[in-house]
Amino acid sequence: MKKRKQPLILVTNDDGVDAKGIKRLIDAVKDFGRVIVVGPSMGRSGMSHAITFGQPLRVRKVYECPDLQIYKTNGTSVDSVKIANRYILKNEKVDLLVSGINQGSNTSASTIYSATVAAAMEGCLSGINAVAFSVANYTSDCDFEAAEEAVKQIVPKVLENGLPKHVCLNVNIPNISKDRIKGYKITRQADNYWKEELNERFDPSGRAYFWMDGEMVRVDKKRDTDEWAVQHDYVSIMPVKTNLTAFESFEELKSWKLKK
């Protein structure tokens, strides 16, 4: 009897292929199919949907065994998805793209800055079911256990049901142990924003330079958001659109009656 074809799972991230989070993600998905990993050789956090077309790209295989191959690139997370699809897999159908596990939550406006989420959106634009995973813990003692459990719950659902067209998932896991997770919530992006501070310093020649630092300004305190869920011990599943059209503002804009 012919063995049923294994799903092909593409894994990427924005913390680089040597990060702890992507290793835990690989562990969590490897029983669901054949795994190809293509990710940045260095940290690419905050790069959003950036692509590289003004500079040469490189790609190199760093690990291979029968059901797992790992490649690193000098590009961004979105570049990695493109390189995987067009060059490594030669347009072979990918059944699932997973991105992460990012250290640091990607809720609210961070959805827009995040390259972890952008990689999932890139998969979605290419017609691949895609999920980004992030855990709300920046520190080196992050244990990923609750996040791995979320991956193992969500991945088979996506492989089984697929996702709505032009929609991917942005999953955020609270920074608590697995047994304290209260459950899963389908959420919306909180309407909060980052307010930056530019931390000014001076180099040895006296010229100013700045480190960008900032904090989330939490004006959206409703209970249906991704931030509320994570802060209240739920795994947040936020469906993300790749079509950014604000349809609800059409009437207002049409009333402007712009003349030729």
Added chain:
Amino acid sequence: MKKRKQPLILVTNDDGVDAKGIKRLIDAVKDFGRVIVVGPSMGRSGMSHAITFGQPLRVRKVYECPDLQIYKTNGTSVDSVKIANRYILKNEKVDLLVSGINQGSNTSASTIYSATVAAAMEGCLSGINAVAFSVANYTSDCDFEAAEEAVKQIVPKVLENGLPKHVCLNVNIPNISKDRIKGYKITRQADNYWKEELNERFDPSGRAYFWMDGEMVRVDKKRDTDEWAVQHDYVSIMPVKTNLTAFESFEELKSWKLKK
């Protein structure tokens, strides 16, 4: 009698502050208020919503006269908006942010890759009315005349009416002379996508490198899209949301019944 306060207009782009397009944008908006220009020192196309927090940022004033100041930064377009708001303007209220005029259209999926559009989205996230302008001409003989006219039509409308909350505008102008423009259309983002080719070359030591190249795959041929408008000689005004939630998929995802 006290003179009515002039609107404060922030100008940025992704082709760099020395690009022809931003000069034409400055010319087109300078009669509407006091203008502050903060943009990248070099081309930052395709950088989307990327921000710089792992490396030092620099900013330098390169031009000043009473109603116009120009600054360049080593950051991205989104960094430029943050530097303008937090450091140069010290949180002074900006009445309008304009980004562009980009050479090359930013319709369909390019909305997501574009740093021109991302700069407008960043303004929007900070509560500033914001508009991105792009003209469908990559070449050095681009005349910008139709684009300048669109800026002069749209800017006073935005200053007068404001924009809906959490919405900015992505304006695309066809590559034709001003008198051939048929009018303005409020459009949606076409559901098309880029398909890349990785153009392989070899360096002198024999190692492969790649240039990313690609083309838009046009599967969405409907007449209400940004692409249709630009291809049919209309200026496209696409309202862009900064909240990416796919509300219409909530029911489907809730039916998964994920267990704790």
